[in-house]
Amino acid sequence: MHELSICRALVARLEAIAREHAARVSEVHVSIGPLSGVEARLLRDAFPLACAGTAAEGAALKIETAPVRVRCRVCGAETVATPNRLLCAACGEWRTDLLSGDEMLLRRAILAIDDDPPMRENVREPSHV
Amino acid sequence: MCEACGCSAHPVGAKDRVTVEVLGRLLDANDRTAAHNRAHFDDHRVVAFNLMSSPGAGKTALLEATIDALKDEFRIAVIEGDLETDNDARRIRARGVPAIQITTGSACHLDAGMVHEALHDLPLAGLDIVFIENVGNLVCPASFDLGQHRNVVLLSATEGDDKPAKYPVIFRAADLVLLSKIELADLLGDFDAGRAERAVRALASAAPVIPLSARKAVNFDLWQAWLRGEVAAIRAAQSTAHRAHEAHHDHHHRTAMA
Numbered sequence: 572m573h574e575l576s577i578c579r580a581l582v583a584r585l586e587a588i589a590r591e592h593a594a595r596v597s598e599v600h601v602s603i604g605p606l607s608g609v610e611a612r613l614l615r616d617a618f619p620l621a622c623a624g625t626a627a628e629g630a631a632l633k634i635e636t637a638p639v640r641v642r643c644r645v646c647g648a649e650t651v652a653t654p655n656r657l658l659c660a661a662c663g664e665w666r667t668d669l670l671s672g673d674e675m676l677l678r679r680a681i682l683a684i685d686d687d688p689p690m691r692e693n694v695r696e697p698s699h700v
Numbered sequence: 701m702c703e704a705c706g707c708s709a710h711p712v713g714a715k716d717r718v719t720v721e722v723l724g725r726l727l728d729a730n731d732r733t734a735a736h737n738r739a740h741f742d743d744h745r746v747v748a749f750n751l752m753s754s755p756g757a758g759k760t761a762l763l764e765a766t767i768d769a770l771k772d773e774f775r776i777a778v779i780e781g782d783l784e785t786d787n788d789a790r791r792i793r794a795r796g797v798p799a800i801q802i803t804t805g806s807a808c809h810l811d812a813g814m815v816h817e818a819l820h821d822l823p824l825a826g827l828d829i830v831f832i833e834n835v836g837n838l839v840c841p842a843s844f845d846l847g848q849h850r851n852v853v854l855l856s857a858t859e860g861d862d863k864p865a866k867y868p869v870i871f872r873a874a875d876l877v878l879l880s881k882i883e884l885a886d887l888l889g890d891f892d893a894g895r896a897e898r899a900v901r902a903l904a905s906a907a908p909v910i911p912l913s914a915r916k917a918v919n920f921d922l923w924q925a926w927l928r929g930e931v932a933a934i935r936a937a938q939s940t941a942h943r944a945h946e947a948h949h950d951h952h953h954r955t956a957m958a
Binding site: 573576577580581583584588592594597601606607608609641654655656657658665666667668669673675676677678679680681682683684 | 716720722725727807809839840844872906
């Protein structure tokens, strides 16, 4: 179950981003390919555990997954494949290059910034001034 | 924008939402440490091999036989990863080479940080090859770069020849696949080395697949030849990088003096 290790690395990164913006993390977008070695379901289970007590506590985890696609080194076709059959769907050749499907990426973090933190520059002026 | 009603200027309790685009690897901290480890190896012209397999596929037996065969040719050390015990490190030390045991506790894989700590206890300056014996596991170790130069994955005859199809991530990462304990294949009757190799090719991998017995010395010469070839290739690359680095320094110094 290395998904917890991966979540801890993710949360460390999120905490740094949150600190930089003096904010909390409300939503996290990651890309997990079928060939990344990471199980999306286990990542979803581990994420709240890794987030507990951090600036990402309660954040929503959005997982997108890219299809497994290969480009044939012989005929050049770009086709869809499966994780354990990365053959060219056009000519059957095994010498292919993976185009997508092994990604394990943090794409973006959406931060919630409270209205009245102490040190913000664009604090609204009180209305009576 | 207000989260509650979607209006653009809700006056009370509104929150600012900031989107930070990152697009970085989830394990970029591990990747950085791995690159640092690799730089350590390269600085000392040491070649590092990461051995991965299920528990009991014969990684330690392979290392014992390899050390016996090559310890006069290469200065070898081993980093051992296990959940518990230093049994494997003791087996390696009994062969007369240094071994560092990493006990991972409940962690199912080695990561670059653990290897980095172990490197501080290894006399890299006096070594040619470091073998890293990963925790026996066909899933988790595949996701963590340790700073190795090559990955060797063992698949023992008792596990079945369809393992590459079942664990594509780790077999796709292999630079060499060893079909270990091949002397048992006849006894078992259902392990087909050709089928195992076809399953590796189906992962678009050109990695050599060698049926091997460490105990009965089947194809052990092919394994040694592969090792020698990779060590020579990696060392040539390390020398080129080293010379480029020296030239850069030299140039830099002369410019500074002018």
